[in-house]
Amino acid sequence: MKKLINAPEAVLADALSGVAAAHSGLNVDTENKVITRTAGTRAGKVALLSGGGSGHEPLHGGFVGLGMLDAACPGEVFTSPVPGQMLTAAQAVDGGAGVVFIVKNYTGDVLNFQMAAELAAEEGLSVETVLVDDDVAVRDSTYTAGRRGTGATVFVEKIAGALAEQGADLAAVAEMAKRVNASSRSFAVALTACTTPASGKPGFDLSEHEMEVGVGIHGEPGRRREKLRPAKEIVATALDAILDDQPLAAGDDAIVMVNGLGATPLIELYVVFNEVAQVLAAKNVTIARSLVGNYVTSLDMAGVSITVCKADADMLALWDAPVNTPALRWGA
Amino acid sequence: MKKLINAPEAVLADALSGVAAAHSGLNVDTENKVITRTAGTRAGKVALLSGGGSGHEPLHGGFVGLGMLDAACPGEVFTSPVPGQMLTAAQAVDGGAGVVFIVKNYTGDVLNFQMAAELAAEEGLSVETVLVDDDVAVRDSTYTAGRRGTGATVFVEKIAGALAEQGADLAAVAEMAKRVNASSRSFAVALTACTTPASGKPGFDLSEHEMEVGVGIHGEPGRRREKLRPAKEIVATALDAILDDQPLAAGDDAIVMVNGLGATPLIELYVVFNEVAQVLAAKNVTIARSLVGNYVTSLDMAGVSITVCKADADMLALWDAPVNTPALRWGA
Amino acid sequence: MDIDLARAWVQAIATAVDQHKDQLTQLDSAIGDADHGVNMHRGFSAVTTALEGVEPDTVGALLVKAGTTLISSVGGASGPLYGGAFRAIGKMLDAPKATPGEFAHALAAGLDSIKKLGAASPGDKTMIDAYAPALASFQQQADAGADLAAAALAAADAAEDGMRATTPLQARKGRASYLGARSVGHQDPGAASTALIFRALAETAVAR
Amino acid sequence: MDIDLARAWVQAIATAVDQHKDQLTQLDSAIGDADHGVNMHRGFSAVTTALEGVEPDTVGALLVKAGTTLISSVGGASGPLYGGAFRAIGKMLDAPKATPGEFAHALAAGLDSIKKLGAASPGDKTMIDAYAPALASFQQQADAGADLAAAALAAADAAEDGMRATTPLQARKGRASYLGARSVGHQDPGAASTALIFRALAETAVAR
């Protein structure tokens, strides 16, 4: 294992200290592992709180700030945070208008956030939980754990965060978060496995000519292993899966994210984005807004995820609203 | 070689089409390989032009926009652009007040930009060339090619770009660019080699327990090979080299960049930043501004570069001025 | 079961988890996210610390504290599931001692908690596939009048059988479910840790 | 040297570069940035295209065009250096034909151009370490009255000797200089391509 760290067990604490040192706009409670805005929550503003295992940076801490999250709770690497973190965070950021928990759909995250929501309710806080489950590589079914939450989290946090900043109430913010999630689909492909600091070994072995298709963001293998193919074909596979589940019609607007999984050079992400743009242009779908870069990563995994959100005018306007976080900033 | 590409020879063209599709604020001349601002250069504003081999994204195309570059000329991967690109770009962005060429100090870049400057002069353009040579891993000497230009390029482009936006004249902008370069030092360490699309193989082999110390951004081996060490010790080595060459005194302000070389997870960059912050705090040096992320990359190399600029009040004010580019944005 | 034994059991789990940390993580690496050993280790280290110097009046108080500590230190899926289970077990044991029959009831409450929280059924390739057969064997022995050691031994054997039987299953819950048919052929990490928990119970009871 | 021979020479270089592309890139991978083969290939492919259908009146016009094309297509350090050299050679050959002595003078102008642009000296582990001995041998043969083929053969041998002699040197110019002492033990890629250029000259002249 080759990592720029001091010790596997120190990664999270050291990184949080680094976040604290780098971003004066963030307040990092290193003891409780809670990241909030230095400015705090405006009285009467609905607070947005998210969290999950670490190793996906900039998610979620990098999205704390004006127009997006009020608090992030980082767990250990690939491990859900514990209920106490969310309770501490919720109490810290509640502005009297309630707190929306944005939870990626993984059993661990769901259970820990659920317990936190119960504890918060006992403390008199109003909490609404929104599940993100956009990964079409996993088919939804009542008999399974359901689809994973991946790239759409960024869209949910940005758009619902903007609505909260505008003063919408708890129900409205939660409702918009759900709408964005319902409109978004993702699909990912990995060229290499990632290595968690604790395990020290890659999660799986891939030959020089193979890729894992339909991977999540926790280093698990994908739905199937295939021969590595040109970017154009990989994009076709991903967009087929996405558009099969959420058709887009000519004239539709989309917000598109081409996201690196941690070890993918930006030049390759632009190659991928070019292919996505061509496919959508051929369908007369407009890429109204886009992100190309590393937003929801998986440690040192090489690969890409593509997220497409079928966006309405409200979503686009909220997308354009000011945001000022370490990883996403405009208009502020 | 595992890359998200269509073919090695198509990488640059495909990526440029991707940049064009992703950023409406950029105008991409895919034929001549020139990236400019869609808005063009304000009449009377000094234009900033940079360029170099591709594979360092977001450098330079990702820094084209308000408050930073007017044009970027991407060469083939790790290969200087040709003079014709710079001539085309200079003619496109000259606003009547002249053009500053920001050139990283590599023989190829220097020669190609020099020829371009001659051609531009023949066309009646005023051109000032500023060399960036911040990498202290390479000792300066009149008998060698001199120090490499690496991370400080971002500082030079940001700060000189802000000054140009404020209406300063050609000499003043070039002078500020030189001052920023003279105040900046960098040092880099690699955990893995990178693989260029054309060669298809890693530039060197490193065992699981080794790192290359004092690498550049073109996949070349470093000054020496060492046993992989904890982040704290790596940072000590890098900062020793940097501060040895450019001492910082208690009370000094610094702009610090902890930059991933392409395949480094952000969580590790924060671990490194934390160590940098501790060392500088112990010297009572203030990290007045900072960047943590992938800004000057080396394809899929895992590793980190640290850049420290001893900043005066002018530089800090210009740093804070509005910037609106794909990779750096605030206040606009 | 009494307070000292309960404490010894929890400590034996901590020791077993410490010894099998890498193995649990490797199992989780194959079909999950490579953290189960680390999670369990972090949790039971915290439990050991939390119980130091604590002198509860009931078996239940000790186990509830263990469960609460797991919830507040593990994270992941296993934290709430195991934490909730220990809390449920503890809540049934509001006395300084418990007969094997009472303990069987408590263990049943633990399984119910896991099922309720995680919504998994036997055969979904989870910790339930070790826990359910272990509970059944324990119950059977207790019903037949066996002592704690004998019942726990039977439970540990059954847990290990159940754990091994997860290998051919296709996962329907937890992260392994994302792999679909590719989860077949790998043993479930949570079932493995459940087997450790029942083996620790057996060894502690036998040593008494 | 005449116009047809010059054209054949440039085409022979293109063929040689095509055949040795990977080898040049591998040499550059060891102590540079792994692009010299690709650079040279891009450049001489462009030259081949640029010269198609062009019927210059002088040897020089053809070589100047080759040089200009290299400058506008190669990039890197080798583009301006080789491009400038071919332009300098060409500028000395303002006629349809040149004697070996005149061609030697032109080759000398090419080396001067490289030295002037790159500020490298013999022994710095660059293309100069193949070019300079090649030029010296060519000059010597021409002075002794040898024909182009004989002079070019001697030059090609000397270039290859010079190329091999770069291996033990420590680089002081170009990217390889960044490696300091670690550049020792590797052959310079630019010296290798220079050897190809002189070997192509010899083979073309001999074939005539």
Ligand SMILES: Nc1ncnc2c1ncn2[C@@H]1O[C@H](COP(=O)(O)OP(=O)(O)O)[C@@H](O)[C@H]1O
């Ligand atoms: N819904 C569920 N019901 C019961 N057990 C589950 C469920 N989901 C996961 N598990 C158990 O949890 C184990 C994984 O725990 P752990 O690796 O610590 O958490 P995570 O999956 O969040 O990384 C699985 O091996 C499985 O036995």
Ligand SMILES: Nc1ncnc2c1ncn2[C@@H]1O[C@H](COP(=O)(O)OP(=O)(O)O)[C@@H](O)[C@H]1O
């Ligand atoms: N200053 C110089 N003078 C002469 N030749 C040089 C100089 N710098 C580099 N070279 C030659 O250029 C070769 C490298 O060319 P190439 O790989 O195409 O360009 P780059 O180094 O820009 O990637 C070196 O092997 C060396 O022979």
Ligand SMILES: [Mg+2]
């Ligand atoms: Mg986990």
Ligand SMILES: [Mg+2]
């Ligand atoms: Mg090069």
Ligand SMILES: [Mg+2]
């Ligand atoms: Mg796990």
Ligand SMILES: [Mg+2]
């Ligand atoms: Mg090279």
